[in-house]
Every structure is written in structure tokens, then in C-alpha cells.
Amino acid sequence: MVRGGALGLLGVGLLTVAGGVLGPLIGRTQPHQPMYPDNLLVTTPLKPVDPEVLKRADRLLLATHRARPGEDVWSIAKRYGTDGYSLLSTNGLEAYRPKAGQPVKVSNIPGFLYTVKQGETLRILLQRFQRGREHPELFLWEIIRLNDLPPFYAVAMAPPLPVGLPLFLPHVYPELDMFTFPNWRRTSGFGVRRHPLLRVRRFHEGWDLAKPYGTPVFPIRKGIVSYAGWKEGYGNLVTVRHSDGMESWYGHLSSVRTRVGRSVTRSTLIGRVGSTGLSTGPHLHLEVRNRQGNPINPSEGQNYILRYKRSSK
């Protein structure tokens, strides 16, 4: 056990990993710490820790959480002071609703624990992950500071980072292959209802989300556009096919801004809110369909992804 207790040991969970790999390369010494505590190896699993320790710390800490029955990424993240997207980015979609006892890597800062690949430099990673940041240089120095990297990695001609190095990228969320819904007001849900125009009881195969005419519409999950045009009842419709064969449908659009075959992510504009087709006013009709082409309650989408993912193993 390293002196200084749990915090001392865990306080440098990731950081000592970085130091451990880089230490020998650059001959750095850390006077107040043993040079090679036994958790230095990149392959060493992170330890479990009291969530409050992570929550209160004023530096980056990483640990392992053992999932309890009924927990999901959001409830776990809340306990450690981070968010669900961070946990999903680091652990993959399997962590969405982990099985009891399943290990989940947690950090106390939102972001993504990345593993360095062959030939990657900080500059390469910066280009890939800085997307839309106003001050990329600040982002670069934040990575260096949090990961305790030697500053020379910041220079343009710096050598590649060690392969396999765990590198924490603050506030980075890679494009996750999952559904994320806009928090737009839902005026009609999934299920039987009295149709507002046809005045008959009819199954409503999706959600109606109210938004003003012209509001940009983005896909709720990445995929390939499988339909873009007019369809009876739906008006202007875009459908996106996802990696597991599920689809998301976007109806009543005032305009369509994509074409069949286009690859789209959650940040690709595909159309604008309208009131085309059988519609009483501007709103988005959002549908999620399973692999058999049947509409499902969009809120169930995530469970289907996991089911398909697990069954394909």
C-alpha cells in the first residue's frame, strides 16, 4: 500500500500510469512518491473507491465502480460527480445498464478515457477531438496538465505518445452509436389515441415533438439516410438506417436537407420542422423502428440496441 491512503493511491490512478510509462523515457523523478508503485502498469485495473472521494477531489481521479443491481450509467455518474455520456464514452455502450458486479471505469471530470494508438501524437489527437473548440491550445494544455504529461508533447514536432497510454480527454464525447433524444415538448406519445384530424382511434407509431416551424432537425443516432422525400401521411420524411438495422423516422418536415445514401451523425442537419402531410401544426413526428421494421416506443430504442448487440456476440 502506498503511504497517503486511498487518495494517494488513487489520486494518481491514471496519472501514475502516464508517469510510469513516460518516467523511464524522460528520466523524470517524483521525489514525494515511490518511483514504481505496483499499480503503475497500464494493464493494472483501477481500484474501487468511495464515490465521495472522487466527488470532492480537485484533480482528475479515476477508479473502478462495481455495478449494483438496478444501476445505470446516469445513476453511477451522479454519485461520482460526472455524467452518463462520459461513462459511456469510456466504457462503451455495454455500460448503459451494467449487470450487477460489472466493472465500470469512472472519472470525476466529464470526458473520455482514450487509449493511445500507434503513431499518435498530441497534435493528431487535438485535431481529431478539438471539434468546435474556441481555444484549441487551451484544450491541449488541459490534456497535458490533467494527464501529467511532459510539456514537450505539446510542440508540433513532438514524438508519438507511447502506444497503449491511457489519456484522459476532458469534455470529449466521441460519437456514440446510441439514441439521444432532443428534450422537446412531447405533445403525443406512442400508443393508441384519437387521431386529431381523422377523428378515429388509431395507433400512434411514434412521438410528436412540438417545435416552431423551421427548427433544425438532427438525427437521434448516427447512420445512413434510407429515405428522403414525400410519403403519404408523413409529408416530407427522412429515415435513417442504423448499424444494427434499426431505423429512425422524421416526419412532417418543412424541408429535407439530405439525400438517400448520405452518412449522418447527430450533428448533421437533415431537415427542418414543418407541418407537411397529415398534420395540424408544426411539429416533428419521430419514430423508431426495430430490425423487423415495426415501430417501437422510442424510449425502448436503447434496450433494442443492447439486445441486438448482445445477441450478435
Ligand SMILES: [Zn+2]
Ligand atoms: Zn405523430
